[in-house]
Amino acid sequence: MDRRTFIIQSGGAVGSLILIGCGNNSGGSGDVQQPAATGQAAKAAEGKTRVVFWSSWSSSSGEALQKFADDFNASQNEIFVDNQYQGTYEETAQKLATALAARQVPDMASLSEVTWNKFFLNDSLQDLTGYFTETKLDPKDYVESLINEGTKDGKIWWVPFARSTPLFYYNRDMFKKAGLPDRGPKTWDELREWGKDLMGKGGAKKVFAFTNAKNYNAWHFQGNVWQWGGAYSDEDFNILIDEGKAVEAGEWLRKFVHEDKMGYMAEDQSVDFGNGLCAVTQQSTGSLGGIVETAKFEVGTAMLPEQEKFGCPTGGAGLGILASASDERKRAAFEFIRFLAKPENAASWAKTTGYMPVTQSARESKEMQDYFKENPNYKVAVEQLPKTQPQDTARLLIPNGDQTIGTGLERILVNNTPAQEAFKNVATQLEDDAKEVKESA
Amino acid sequence: MAIQYALLLLTALVFVVPLFWMATASLKGLQEIYTFPPVWIPTQPKWENYPNAWNAAPFARFYVNTLITTFFGVGLEIVNAALTAYALVFLRFPGKNLIFIVLLTALMIPVQVTILPNYLTIAALGWLNTYQGIILPGASVAFTAFLLRQHFLTLPTEILEAARLEGAGHLQLLWRIVLPLSRPVLVTGILISVVAKWNDFLWPLIVTNRLNMRVLPIGLSYLFDREGNNQWGIIMAATIFVVMPIVILFVWAQRHIISGLIAGATKG
Numbered sequence: 001m002d003r004r005t006f007i008i009q010s011g012g013a014v015g016s017l018i019l020i021g022c023g024n025n026s027g028g029s030g031d032v033q034q035p036a037a038t039g040q041a042a043k044a045a046e047g048k049t050r051v052v053f054w055s056s057w058s059s060s061s062g063e064a065l066q067k068f069a070d071d072f073n074a075s076q077n078e079i080f081v082d083n084q085y086q087g088t089y090e091e092t093a094q095k096l097a098t099a100l101a102a103r104q105v106p107d108m109a110s111l112s113e114v115t116w117n118k119f120f121l122n123d124s125l126q127d128l129t130g131y132f133t134e135t136k137l138d139p140k141d142y143v144e145s146l147i148n149e150g151t152k153d154g155k156i157w158w159v160p161f162a163r164s165t166p167l168f169y170y171n172r173d174m175f176k177k178a179g180l181p182d183r184g185p186k187t188w189d190e191l192r193e194w195g196k197d198l199m200g201k202g203g204a205k206k207v208f209a210f211t212n213a214k215n216y217n218a219w220h221f222q223g224n225v226w227q228w229g230g231a232y233s234d235e236d237f238n239i240l241i242d243e244g245k246a247v248e249a250g251e252w253l254r255k256f257v258h259e260d261k262m263g264y265m266a267e268d269q270s271v272d273f274g275n276g277l278c279a280v281t282q283q284s285t286g287s288l289g290g291i292v293e294t295a296k297f298e299v300g301t302a303m304l305p306e307q308e309k310f311g312c313p314t315g316g317a318g319l320g321i322l323a324s325a326s327d328e329r330k331r332a333a334f335e336f337i338r339f340l341a342k343p344e345n346a347a348s349w350a351k352t353t354g355y356m357p358v359t360q361s362a363r364e365s366k367e368m369q370d371y372f373k374e375n376p377n378y379k380v381a382v383e384q385l386p387k388t389q390p391q392d393t394a395r396l397l398i399p400n401g402d403q404t405i406g407t408g409l410e411r412i413l414v415n416n417t418p419a420q421e422a423f424k425n426v427a428t429q430l431e432d433d434a435k436e437v438k439e440s441a
Numbered sequence: 442m443a444i445q446y447a448l449l450l451l452t453a454l455v456f457v458v459p460l461f462w463m464a465t466a467s468l469k470g471l472q473e474i475y476t477f478p479p480v481w482i483p484t485q486p487k488w489e490n491y492p493n494a495w496n497a498a499p500f501a502r503f504y505v506n507t508l509i510t511t512f513f514g515v516g517l518e519i520v521n522a523a524l525t526a527y528a529l530v531f532l533r534f535p536g537k538n539l540i541f542i543v544l545l546t547a548l549m550i551p552v553q554v555t556i557l558p559n560y561l562t563i564a565a566l567g568w569l570n571t572y573q574g575i576i577l578p579g580a581s582v583a584f585t586a587f588l589l590r591q592h593f594l595t596l597p598t599e600i601l602e603a604a605r606l607e608g609a610g611h612l613q614l615l616w617r618i619v620l621p622l623s624r625p626v627l628v629t630g631i632l633i634s635v636v637a638k639w640n641d642f643l644w645p646l647i648v649t650n651r652l653n654m655r656v657l658p659i660g661l662s663y664l665f666d667r668e669g670n671n672q673w674g675i676i677m678a679a680t681i682f683v684v685m686p687i688v689i690l691f692v693w694a695q696r697h698i699i700s701g702l703i704a705g706a707t708k709g
Binding site: 035052054056057058059060061062084085086087088089091094095098101102103104106162164270271274275277284286287289290293294296316317353354355 | 471472475476477497498556557560561564565569570643646647650651652659662663664665666667668669670671672
């Protein structure tokens with residue numbers, strides 16, 4: 001099954017599991033166990049504090065993470081980190097919710113920008129502020145916008161680790177042919193002006209590939225809404241997507257697609273862009289490596305265009321420690337977080353995986369600076385990072401919010417539905433789904 | 442005739458093209474997979490995709506695990522279903538209809554609903570990360586029992602009567618008469634069950650935490666990149682060796698389904 005359909009289908013199940021989970025989970029109580037260790041891990045952990053870490057990275061990123069765990073375990077003899085891969089972010093969240101209900105809970109888990117909120121809201125996460133002070137790990141070393149996202153009421157609950165953002169990609173060969181400067185457009189209106197040249201002299205079939213709900217178009221459009229000066233919703237779950245500026249952004253999109261005929265909805269914008277069907281697109285920073293590998297032309301990257309102002313959301317995952325673990329294991333888990341935050345480790349993780357370096361010290365390290373020189377496209381992504389902000393509650397916290405907004409966008413992109421009408425429906429649905437969260441929050 | 446063949450060809454294409462694409466993509470590099478118009482035959486076959494896939498995760502171990510869980514899972518499921526169906530068709534006992542209705546109801550419960558209660562039970566038994574933990578919740582499947590029951594109903598009662606007069610007990614009747622007469626349906630039931638167990642992803646994922654207890658479908662997920670930056674050639678190569686045993690089993694078993702169907706038809 002395709003990862004994304006799985007996420008969509010399991011989304012509902014995760015929600016209900018979490019609701020079941022929160023009834024009997026008052027963090028920190030006595031009879032919560034660690035998932036049992038078997039085989040070699042048990043032997044290696046003998047006489048040490050064993051930290052069970054549920055993670056979500058496979059493939060080359062998974063190997064890189066395992067190497068960190070091995071290095072950490074070899075570097076001292078008090079703590080043993082048992083890194084256990086648990087599937088995608090959503091699958092990990094589902095497992096964690098089930099595990100909380102069964103009281104067999106890991107000590108530490110990777111949680112996405114969406115899922116961590118749910119565990120925070122049902123009091124399953126540990127406040128880490130004290131550990132930061134105790135171990136003299138400076139929270140200010142983390143990129144401000146990223147550490148702030150995991151901070152609520154002045155306390156740190158969720159530590160940045162594998163973060164990505166949307167990035168603007170353009171076909172440099174086409175730009176040259178169209179006689180355009182070698183840079184991204186400053187505003188969306190500028191892109192529209194360039195559109196004629198790109199489709200004429202440049203030879204592009206279309207200017208810009210948007211994408212569908214399955215491919216997280218609501219994540220990408222989050223940036224657009226802010227750029228126009230609007231929002232999906234505010235902190236208190238008031239839905240704003242059907243008002244003023246957000247609708248203007250949607251209308252711009254509609255005209256760009258249906259009147260200017262410059263934009264369209266792609267199944268996978270990376271594939272279309274790589275094949276030169278469109279001149280520019282927006283995709284995750286994490287896709288940079290893949291796009292450069294498959295494109296048959298010079299790829300350029302730029303910060304997202306502005307309209308009234310700059311706006312760019314963050315994505316990816318961070319690390320949380322479970323409140324139910326014993327004090328000793330929580331401390332041990334935090335030691336591993338500290339280890340991962342060392343400049344050389346954070347830099348090497350970013351280089352291997354394509355995620356953003358999450359600390360200032362990693363970004364300034366010689367290793368990272370050299371890497372920037374070799375990969376100017378990646379440097380653009382990192383320069384954009386301090387200007388990013390956490391997403392609106394409508395997409396993060398309202399059940400199925402991402403897909404509700406995404407489907408509304410599809411109506412605009414495909415059916416030429418006026419933005420006001422499409423977003424009105426979205427808003428009604430979001431308000432309905434928000435009730436559940438408002439009650440539990 | 443021509444139209445019939447055309448339709449047949451179309452249906453065949455719908456099923457074969459994805460398999461063909463999977464097989465050829467397993468020998469391609471990323472650029473050749475993504476290119477448009479599509480390249481049907483890889484220009485320079487990348488055979489190294491196969492060893493790369495095999496070594497990306499402990500697939501030998503996953504194979505052993507999947508063989509164990511599938512073999513015992515299917516065995517238990519079929520034995521269970523045959524006994525249930527036999528009782529529902531050939532035995533007379535109070536509440537039989539009620540039990541059948543409960544069975545039908547069980548058909549309608551989505552798997553996701555049972556995951557949490559099953560997990561709690563398995564966790565309480567201390568069976569997380571064990572074979573029995575993966576296998577047992579799937580040991581009784583309403584659909585298989587239903588499938589067999591529907592077929593048992595069509596068997597001529599005279600043969601059973603005759604055997605009973607000869608002094609055959611229930612288990613003998615089931616083993617010697619009912620099951621041999623039900624071969625095509627039995628093979629179908631086994632195939633459906635094998636495919637379901639072999640491909641099961643969610644339950645084994647939930648009930649195991651450790652690498653050495655994982656099964657093949659989870660093994661495939663070890664090859665996926667979280668940000669969609671996937672090496673499809675390697676993933677397709679792994680998919681080939683994950684589905685191959687099932688394909689072979691199908692080709693081998695379809696003989697039995699067809700010969701069984703024909704045997705039934707001529708007798709009628």
